[in-house]
Amino acid sequence: MRSILTIYRKELSDYFSSKKFLILLGLVYITGLTSIYVAIQNIRVAAQSSMDSLVFLKLFTTSGDVLPSFLYFLSFFIPIIGIVFGFDSINSEKNSKNLSRLLSQPIYRDSIINGKFLAGITTMTIIVSSIILIIAGIGLRVIGVPPSAEEILRIIIFIVICICYGTFWMSMSMLFSVILDKTATSILTSVAIWIFFFFFVQIIASAIANAVAPLENATIATQISNYNIDLGIKRLSPSFLFMESITILLIPSGSHLFLRAVTTSDISNMILSPLSLGQSLIQVWPQIIAIIALAIICFAISYIVFIKQEIRST
Amino acid sequence: MENYIITTKNLIKKYGIKTAVDSLDLNIEKGTIYGLLGPNGAGKSTIILMVLGLTEPTDGFISVAGFNPIKEPLKIKRITGYLPEKVGFYEDMNAFQNLEYTGQLNGIPKKELASKIEECLKIVGLEDDRKKIVKYFSKGMKQRLGIADVLIKDPELVIFDEPTEGLDVEVANQILETIRKLNKTKQITFMISSHQLNLVQRICDRVGIMSNGKLIGEGNVKELSDSIFGGNKFQIEVDIIGDIQNAAEKIKVLKGIKSVSITENSLLIGTDEDIRQEISKAITSLDNVILTKMNIKDFSLEDIYLNYFKEV
Numbered sequence: 163m164r165s166i167l168t169i170y171r172k173e174l175s176d177y178f179s180s181k182k183f184l185i186l187l188g189l190v191y192i193t194g195l196t197s198i199y200v201a202i203q204n205i206r207v208a209a210q211s212s213m214d215s216l217v218f219l220k221l222f223t224t225s226g227d228v229l230p231s232f233l234y235f236l237s238f239f240i241p242i243i244g245i246v247f248g249f250d251s252i253n254s255e256k257n258s259k260n261l262s263r264l265l266s267q268p269i270y271r272d273s274i275i276n277g278k279f280l281a282g283i284t285t286m287t288i289i290v291s292s293i294i295l296i297i298a299g300i301g302l303r304v305i306g307v308p309p310s311a312e313e314i315l316r317i318i319i320f321i322v323i324c325i326c327y328g329t330f331w332m333s334m335s336m337l338f339s340v341i342l343d344k345t346a347t348s349i350l351t352s353v354a355i356w357i358f359f360f361f362f363v364q365i366i367a368s369a370i371a372n373a374v375a376p377l378e379n380a381t382i383a384t385q386i387s388n389y390n391i392d393l394g395i396k397r398l399s400p401s402f403l404f405m406e407s408i409t410i411l412l413i414p415s416g417s418h419l420f421l422r423a424v425t426t427s428d429i430s431n432m433i434l435s436p437l438s439l440g441q442s443l444i445q446v447w448p449q450i451i452a453i454i455a456l457a458i459i460c461f462a463i464s465y466i467v468f469i470k471q472e473i474r475s476t
Numbered sequence: 477m478e479n480y481i482i483t484t485k486n487l488i489k490k491y492g493i494k495t496a497v498d499s500l501d502l503n504i505e506k507g508t509i510y511g512l513l514g515p516n517g518a519g520k521s522t523i524i525l526m527v528l529g530l531t532e533p534t535d536g537f538i539s540v541a542g543f544n545p546i547k548e549p550l551k552i553k554r555i556t557g558y559l560p561e562k563v564g565f566y567e568d569m570n571a572f573q574n575l576e577y578t579g580q581l582n583g584i585p586k587k588e589l590a591s592k593i594e595e596c597l598k599i600v601g602l603e604d605d606r607k608k609i610v611k612y613f614s615k616g617m618k619q620r621l622g623i624a625d626v627l628i629k630d631p632e633l634v635i636f637d638e639p640t641e642g643l644d645v646e647v648a649n650q651i652l653e654t655i656r657k658l659n660k661t662k663q664i665t666f667m668i669s670s671h672q673l674n675l676v677q678r679i680c681d682r683v684g685i686m687s688n689g690k691l692i693g694e695g696n697v698k699e700l701s702d703s704i705f706g707g708n709k710f711q712i713e714v715d716i717i718g719d720i721q722n723a724a725e726k727i728k729v730l731k732g733i734k735s736v737s738i739t740e741n742s743l744l745i746g747t748d749e750d751i752r753q754e755i756s757k758a759i760t761s762l763d764n765v766i767l768t769k770m771n772i773k774d775f776s777l778e779d780i781y782l783n784y785f786k787e788v
Binding site: 164165168169172258259260261262263264265266267268269270472473474 | 521525528530531550551553554556557558559560562563564565566567577578580581582583622625629
């Protein structure tokens, strides 16, 4: 445990003094503040058109005509933060010839990967939670409406989901840093996977759904089938799972559309009321578990590969 | 066995079908400097990895200071310092901070650590560079910092992989001098893997020669030369122009000659006495043979090494 803490402290101090940390922090803060500006401009209209009473959450979900909401920005930046803190965690130690020296010290090999992993999660938690809290603070000051207890709970769960999602991307890029020797290759591979999940899965899902169950002159059964295929494929993407879970959590009144296939007649017959926190949690639980499971799987593979790897100095 | 810090018996390491270390029986005495020689791929680094518990042997027995590297790697790493061939440090940290980190990983109490670091930096002559960022260090300085790094834990055994590789002669000499001094003053056992034979010869008490995973020769330089060159006291090298075969026949019949071998224009003569005068007379008495040079040849580790690999 002592060795994990020593490595953890060193990694943490490395992260905080690194340029990549400052650049990421600056980038996230700028986009966060931009999105809160947009939200504040549009929040009155959004609040009036909404049927729920959770006005404070609109700070995070309201978008402008041109700029998207903070939620969208975050779904875009969290993978980048995760990748940046993981892609060179092990191979940079190998390339700088530090790993052989480190492994000859009286520490268990897993202390290295565990220490780095924990330091990455801590740094990511600080970045994500600080920007969310800053936005909440500014919002509180500007709109003058304090958050209800339910809203506070939703924001806390939102932060936890963001950290789990970032941990998945960090674990994945850490895996590449274990199996690939070059840092450039590991970052490129991680970014390629992120682009695939973030952009291409949606296109592929629509294409497959339309091929299997075409919407042209489709019956209601075909439309539902199309929707289910599309949703099923999209749910293979951690990015979609994340968006789905935070949308259900932060936009409880509009979440029904995510939950099951609906038709226009369904909507007209629905009495749309916001989901309670408990109901929202029940709905997002599978998505959260899936994201955590993916993070654990990636980290477990990195861990096993790293433990089994033979490290030579040459 | 108590006198040995490293003992291996029938140690085998295989990677797939390739045998990196083959039935190795090795005993390294405490307080000695042991040189492990051999070409690339001979199995030297694999032995080091097994000693440190960083790779598991396929078969056989290995013990380091009485500990099993697979079951008790931390106990071994606590008393063993390892300086890899290409040593790396955290480049944006200074020398002191790098050693401090190593000290922390070794669990050295905070109140002792600073004085320990100062002592180690002084031993390697880097006390004035303690606050200098490592990226501005020369290769020789990094190597010296590496020695300080392994000394932090007060090791009983230090393993150096090519400690003087890529260093100029002066720096290499300083490092060898430091190793010798540490061996004498602190009774640290050194295991040095190298292919710089002249350097190894200068400081090693015993030498092991590896080839294709096997230990093909072991002993001090004298023992090795005896085993290869027949234990002759003198090896006289004679350069001649003319009928070298005739000259060899003439010398073979002289009293005290134990062996004569021919290499191009030279004769290598093994004897128990210095009979250069008799040899000179015998050669000059021949027609069409001119003696151009004659000297007593010392066996260097290089001769031994080359001879082994000629035979292999």
